[in-house]
Amino acid sequence: MSYQPSATLDAETHDAISVDRSKGDFTFPERNKLDAGRGLTDKTVDYICDVKNDPPWLREFRHKALKVFLEKPLPTHWASKDLENINFDEIRYYLSDGEKPKRSWDDVPDDIKRTFDRLGIPQQERAFLAGVEAQYDSEAAYSNVKEELTKQGVIFVNSTEGLHQHEEVFRPWFGKVIPTSDNKFSALNSAVFSGGSFIYIPKGVKLKQPLQAYFRINSENFGQFERTLIIADEGAELMYMEGCTAPKFETATLHSAVVELVALKGAKIQYVTVQNWSSNVFNLVTKRGLAMEDAEVRWIDCNIGSRLTIKYPGVIMKGRRARGEVISIALANTGQHQDTGAKMIHAADETTSNIVSKSISVGKGRATYRGQVHIPKHLKGCKNNTECDALLINTNSRTDTYPAITVKGNRHSTQHEASVSQVSEDMLFYLMQRGLNQGQAMSLAVNGFINDLVREFPMEYSVELKRLIDLEMEGSVG
Amino acid sequence: MNSPVPVPAPTTSAALPAWFTTRQQAAWSRYLAIPTPKRGDEMWRFSNIKQLDFTGFSRSTGVPPVREDGPTSLSPHETTGILPVVPDRQDAYPPADLIARSSGLEDTAAKLIFVNETLVHSQSSLPAGVLCLSLAEALVSHSALVEAHFMKQETRLGSAKFAALHEASVANGMFVHVPDDVEIAHPIEIHHWLAGSNTVIFPHTLVVTGRHAKVRVVEMFRSAGDLQPGLAITFNDLAAGPGSRLDYVAIQAFNEVSRVIQINETSAARDATTTGFVLNTGAAWARNESLSRLEGPGARSDMLSVSIAAHAQEYDQRTFQHHVSPGAFSDLLYKNLLYDFAGTIFSGLISVDEGAHHTDAYQTCRNLLMSDTCEANSMPGLEINADQVKCSHGSTSSQISEEEIFYLRARGIDSAAARQLIARGFSIEVLARLGDEPLESLVIGFMDAKFASIAKANN
Numbered sequence: 045m046s047y048q049p050s051a052t053l054d055a056e057t058h059d060a061i062s063v064d065r066s067k068g069d070f071t072f073p074e075r076n077k078l079d080a081g082r083g084l085t086d087k088t089v090d091y092i093c094d095v096k097n098d099p100p101w102l103r104e105f106r107h108k109a110l111k112v113f114l115e116k117p118l119p120t121h122w123a124s125k126d127l128e129n130i131n132f133d134e135i136r137y138y139l140s141d142g143e144k145p146k147r148s149w150d151d152v153p154d155d156i157k158r159t160f161d162r163l164g165i166p167q168q169e170r171a172f173l174a175g176v177e178a179q180y181d182s183e184a185a186y187s188n189v190k191e192e193l194t195k196q197g198v199i200f201v202n203s204t205e206g207l208h209q210h211e212e213v214f215r216p217w218f219g220k221v222i223p224t225s226d227n228k229f230s231a232l233n234s235a236v237f238s239g240g241s242f243i244y245i246p247k248g249v250k251l252k253q254p255l256q257a258y259f260r261i262n263s264e265n266f267g268q269f270e271r272t273l274i275i276a277d278e279g280a281e282l283m284y285m286e287g288c289t290a291p292k293f294e295t296a297t298l299h300s301a302v303v304e305l306v307a308l309k310g311a312k313i314q315y316v317t318v319q320n321w322s323s324n325v326f327n328l329v330t331k332r333g334l335a336m337e338d339a340e341v342r343w344i345d346c347n348i349g350s351r352l353t354i355k356y357p358g359v360i361m362k363g364r365r366a367r368g369e370v371i372s373i374a375l376a377n378t379g380q381h382q383d384t385g386a387k388m389i390h391a392a393d394e395t396t397s398n399i400v401s402k403s404i405s406v407g408k409g410r411a412t413y414r415g416q417v418h419i420p421k422h423l424k425g426c427k428n429n430t431e432c433d434a435l436l437i438n439t440n441s442r443t444d445t446y447p448a449i450t451v452k453g454n455r456h457s458t459q460h461e462a463s464v465s466q467v468s469e470d471m472l473f474y475l476m477q478r479g480l481n482q483g484q485a486m487s488l489a490v491n492g493f494i495n496d497l498v499r500e501f502p503m504e505y506s507v508e509l510k511r512l513i514d515l516e517m518e519g520s521v522g
Numbered sequence: 523m524n525s526p527v528p529v530p531a532p533t534t535s536a537a538l539p540a541w542f543t544t545r546q547q548a549a550w551s552r553y554l555a556i557p558t559p560k561r562g563d564e565m566w567r568f569s570n571i572k573q574l575d576f577t578g579f580s581r582s583t584g585v586p587p588v589r590e591d592g593p594t595s596l597s598p599h600e601t602t603g604i605l606p607v608v609p610d611r612q613d614a615y616p617p618a619d620l621i622a623r624s625s626g627l628e629d630t631a632a633k634l635i636f637v638n639e640t641l642v643h644s645q646s647s648l649p650a651g652v653l654c655l656s657l658a659e660a661l662v663s664h665s666a667l668v669e670a671h672f673m674k675q676e677t678r679l680g681s682a683k684f685a686a687l688h689e690a691s692v693a694n695g696m697f698v699h700v701p702d703d704v705e706i707a708h709p710i711e712i713h714h715w716l717a718g719s720n721t722v723i724f725p726h727t728l729v730v731t732g733r734h735a736k737v738r739v740v741e742m743f744r745s746a747g748d749l750q751p752g753l754a755i756t757f758n759d760l761a762a763g764p765g766s767r768l769d770y771v772a773i774q775a776f777n778e779v780s781r782v783i784q785i786n787e788t789s790a791a792r793d794a795t796t797t798g799f800v801l802n803t804g805a806a807w808a809r810n811e812s813l814s815r816l817e818g819p820g821a822r823s824d825m826l827s828v829s830i831a832a833h834a835q836e837y838d839q840r841t842f843q844h845h846v847s848p849g850a851f852s853d854l855l856y857k858n859l860l861y862d863f864a865g866t867i868f869s870g871l872i873s874v875d876e877g878a879h880h881t882d883a884y885q886t887c888r889n890l891l892m893s894d895t896c897e898a899n900s901m902p903g904l905e906i907n908a909d910q911v912k913c914s915h916g917s918t919s920s921q922i923s924e925e926e927i928f929y930l931r932a933r934g935i936d937s938a939a940a941r942q943l944i945a946r947g948f949s950i951e952v953l954a955r956l957g958d959e960p961l962e963s964l965v966i967g968f969m970d971a972k973f974a975s976i977a978k979a980n981n
Contacts, residue, residue: 122564421895436909440876445904448567451889451919452897458920464906464913 083133086110089235092138096204096238099211109224109234116228124381126352130326135298137236137269193251199244200255203271206242213244217275221304221334221360229354230330233269233302240270240301245280245311254283254316254502272303276311276339283314285502298326299350305333307341309363314342318505320349320512323379327353332387335395337363344500345372347382348512356414358387361395368397371500373509376409376441377516385414385447386430394425401432402494405441406516415447419456430460435467435493437486437517467493487517539665545672549689556683565680568867568899569838573781573807579722579753581691582638615717615746617642624713626742627960631708637715637746639694639723646710653699654710657726660697668697671730671761675787679811679840684783688724688755695726695757698739702732702763709738709771709961716754716776717746727758731766731794738769740961744804745777751806752780759787762794764818769797771961775968776804778833785811790850792818799956801965802829802837803972813842816850825854826956828949830969831864831896832976841870843885845878848908854885857952859945860896861976869901872915876907885915890922890948892941938980942973 089110093103118127193200199210206214224234243255276282299321307313313333321327327350333341343357359368370386388397403411413432434443445462467489475485491498491510498506558574559566617635621643624635632646632654641656648654653664660668677685696712714725729739745752754776762768768790774782782805790796802808814823829837843852858866868887889898902915922944930940949969953962 121562421897424894434904434906436906436911439879439909440907441909443904443906445902445915447900447902447917449900449917449919450568450897451891451899453891453894455894455921456891456919458900458918460900460902460915460917462902462904462915464904464911466909466911 082136084110084113084135084137084232084236088137092236092238095138097208099207101215102207105219105224106235109231110236112225113228113231113235116225116231118228123354124352124383126381127326127328127354130298132298138238196249196251197246198249198251199242201242203240203242203273204238206273210242210244213275214242214273217304217306218273219304221306221332222302222330226330229300229328230302233271233300233330237269237271237302240272240303241274241284242272243274243282243284245274245276245282247277248279249277250279250281251283254285256285268299270301272301273306274304274313274315275306276308276313278308279310280308281312283316283502285316285318285505287318287320297324298328300328301330303329303331305331305341307333307335307339307366309336310338311336312340312342314344315357316344316501316505318346318348318501318509319353322349323351323377325350327355329353329355331355331357333357333359333368335359335361335363335366335368337392338365339363340367340369342369343371343386345370345384346501346505346509347372347374347384348516349380350382351379352381352383354383356385356387356416358389358416359397360389360391361397362391364392364394366392366395368395370399370401371497372399372401373494373497374401374403374411375513375516376403376405376411378407378409381410381412383412383414385412385416387416388418388428390417390419390423390426390428393423395423396427398428399430399432400497401430402435402497403432403443404435404437404490404493404513405443406437408438408440408442410442410444412444413446413462415449415460417447417449417451417458417460419451419453419458421452423453424455426456428456428458428460430458430462432462433493434462434464435490436464437467437490483518487514490517538661539669541665541669542661542672546690546692549686553683553686553690556686558683559680563680565840565869567869567901569809570807570836570865573809573836576722576753576781579720582718582721582723615715620713620715620717620746624715624742626711626713627709627740627964629708629960630711631706632710633713634696634711635713635715636694636725638717638721639725641694648706648710649704651701652704652706653697655697657695657697657728658693664697664699667699667730668728671728671759673757673759673787674761675759675789675813675815677785677787677811677813679785679813679842681783681785681809681811684755685757685785688726688757688785691724691755692726692757693724695724696728696739696741698727698729698737700729700731700735700737700766703734704732705736706738709740709769709958712739712741714741714743714754714756715746716744716752716780717750718752719750720752721750722753722755725754725756727756727770728761729759729768729770730761730763731768732763734765735763736767738771738958738961740771740773740964742773742775743782744775745780748777749779750777752776753782754780755783757785757787760789760796760798762788762790762796762821764791765793766791767795769799769956771799771801771956771965773801773965773968774804774808775801775971778804778806778835780805782808783811784808786813788812788814788823790814790816790818790821790823792847793820794818795822795824797824797826797956799826799952799965800828800839801968802827802831803968805835807836807838809838809840811840811842813844814852815844816847816852818847819849821847821850823850823852824955825852825856826952827856828859828952828965828969829857829866830859830861830945830949830972830976831866832861832972833979834863836865836867838867839869841868841885843870843872843883845872845874845881845883845908848877848879848881850878851882852884854887855952855955856887857949858887858889858898859892859949860889860898861892862979863893863895865897865899867899867901868917869899869903870915871903871905872913873905874908874911874913878908879910881908881911881913883911883913887915887917888948889917889919890945891919892921892945938977942977946970946973
């Protein structure tokens with residue numbers, strides 16, 4: 045599923061992004077019945093439809109999406125040229141469960157194991173994260189959650205199950221927040237998606253516990269082309285978490301998910317992502333929420349891993365007084381480009397949005413903020429606040445900011461601020477004078493920089509995040 | 523639509539230096555080769571591409587001969603032969619009238635007036651050694667000096683095609699060269715008049731300062747009449763030598779049926795200080811591209827602009843603060859006032875090259891929305907490839923708050939006057955950065971004329 049990165053990469057970048065593939069090598073059993081093969085054609089799509097037993101409307105939807113995908117050019121006129129290194133013909137677009145790569149714990153690279161140790165990940169989770177086990181066995185923890193959810197009428201299944209068993213809820217919103225033709229990668233996802241979650245929260249139900257993807261059993265949680273649809277009915281509230289701070293040892297090089305959120309009148313959705321793919325992964329994700337009257341959609345997003353991430357979570361505020369928020373942390377180390385940001389589309393009066401983005405560039409890493417705020421004509425009283433701060437650790441680190449703000453009409457207010465700075469010599473000196481070494485001093489300063497955002501994450505995530513930043517900072521100075 | 527301006531390749535004269543004719547020919551092929559900007563080009567995001575259709579515009583064939591009773595004049599075309607002297611469309615606007623209308627500052631070091639690229643008036647009291655003459659003359663008399671500075675930078679803000687067209691077509695403009703250690707106390711004032719229907723002009727201003735020299739150049743761009751559509755593709759090339767101070771002020775007050783592409787390129791050497799200020803009150807559509815390149819430590823560039831857009835005017839401004847050298851400073855402040863159906867675009871980028879450490883760069887764009895139907899687009903950007911930098915940008919869009927209006931009304935000022943007062947105060951903050959009162963009054967004069975026309979249209 046991997047391919048040789050282009051020879052255009054210099055040796056240093058290559059070293060930084062490559063993982064020890066010899067340890068993780070695996071083979072696919074040659075069983076044509078379950079293998080969609082490499083590359084993407086109409087046959088691949090038909091194959092996926094057959095295996096997943098898709099209804100005819102979905103088959104048509106996938107074929108249309110494939111056409112759009114093939115027609116659309118790569119967005120390299122503004123995005124990173126690195127996208128040209130993706131060889132779409134070398135990728136396997138669908139693997140059924142029977143073909144999941146099998147790997148033993150001994151095959152997992154040492155550095156990944158060390159990271160698990162440092163983060164304090166339980167043994168059982170480690171096996172799952174390393175790809176040794178196909179899924180995380182959390183039956184005990186889950187059954188309690190499941191019972192309570194069922195009692196409240198919550199639907200929490202994978203997307204395939206969602207579209208088969210709950211078509212009446214699933215279909216009206218599926219592909220409505222993010223149309224197939226939104227961008228090349230949303231079209232790709234629409235053509236070949238499998239896995240991901242479908243969640244429906246009935247009217248007035250407020251979930252006290254966050255839902256997590258890995259609570260779900262027998263699911264293709266971290267699929268390559270997952271598709272998630274969350275619908276919160278009137279007055280409902282939920283928090284959903286995906287990913288985890290631990291590095292996910294991944295051999296697939298392209299990850300392209302689509303996540304659609306629908307918050308009906310007065311509903312609240314918080315979507316927490318922590319992305320730490322291994323540094324050979326292209327992570328090209330489209331995420332968007334629709335907020336109706338008085339509803340709120342919050343994206344809390346943290347990108348640490350991957351080779352190139354392109355992700356701009358968005359909120360369309362369609363009802364009066366709707367609210368959108370994106371809180372984003374990005375950490376780009378050598379060989380990585382975190383191209384993240386936010387899109388806020390105001391489509392009703394008195395809607396408010398807030399974007400807070402902090403990025404850290406370490407070594408030769410590059411962090412980019414790209415944002416769009418759109419307030420069209422004939423609306424009144426819309427507000428947007430955007431803040432993006434970047435921290436540069438080393439002399440060859442790089443950061444960019446490209447916001448675009450359109451305000452039409454009156455009684456709106458928008459403000460955008462961005463700053464770029466580095467950890468000051470004085471601060472490091474002060475800390476080192478008190479007995480910390482340079483690395484510790486640097487991590488403390490960096491943790492301080494993102495502290496107010498880390499607090500937005502659930503407790504266990506924020507603890508792990510801090511440890512992870514310590515880890516990334518090691519050896520970055522001196 | 524590969525060549526939106528259907529002008530024939532400019533004919534060049536034997537009187538011009540060979541390097542110049544070669545550059546013009548090369549620029550013409552470049553102009554033909556570069557595709558016209560289209561929707562989806564990042565450099566033209568939000569722009570109204572339709573405005574780039576320049577079909578129907580042509581060069582003026584000259585100016586009427588200056589009357590006997592007119593003020594002193596120079597006729598460069600007689601010496602260079604660039605333009606034939608054939609009176610035509612400007613008949614309604616004899617140069618003498620335009621010269622009379624060219625009011626500006628009280629104290630000037632030099633005053634030059636151009637009508638459709640022809641110098642019709644020139645007076646100066648400049649210190650010896652300072653060159654201040656039309657580009658057409660300078661090309662002949664100081665060819666090597668012009669060649670050393672003429673259009674040296676790459677146009678990188680989207681208008682490469684139009685910069686090439688300008689280079690291929692330029693026939694006249696200004697050349698100012700201030701030698702080492704010469705300081706000019708009063709500004710050099712230049713007036714450009716665009717006369718006649720569907721006329722296109724390509725004025726070029728090249729200002730070069732030597733070591734520790736000081737100069738301030740003020741240019742005013744106006745139309746002779748209110749109803750004739752014109753097109754100006756102007757270029758100003760500013761090169762500030764080490765330790766020098768170069769201030770440039772452009773006042774764009776064409777009539778509201780004309781279009782403008784104004785490209786500015788500034789370079790600041792070690793310890794040089796440059797200030798660029800643009801006021802936009804005129805034109806139906808104006809595109810300003812402003813690039814400051816900080817080439818030495820201690821260099822400083824202030825980029826300032828006030829735009830007052832009303833009716834259906836569109837102002838499209840792109841800026842680039844390019845920090846090539848470490849230890850330089852740049853600060854940008856652009857303010858837009860939007861009335862009626864007006865639209866503005868601000869796209870700014872601070873780019874810090876690898877190794878340009880200890881950079882201080884700031885960028886602020888503020889939009890004040892004065893109607894329900896205007897549209898402000900802001901794209902403030904940063905690209906940082908160095909460490910130990912202090913960079914920030916900020917952009918705001920808002921309307922006047924009811925409290926502010928209430929405060930002024932409580933003091934007996936009616937709401938229309940109150941709004942105008944606040945709008946004026948909002949813009950004057952930028953002018954104050956020029957630190958020159960007579961110049962501020964001149965700019966305020968143009969602003970007030972615009973406010974008056976807005977008030978008149980709304981009553």
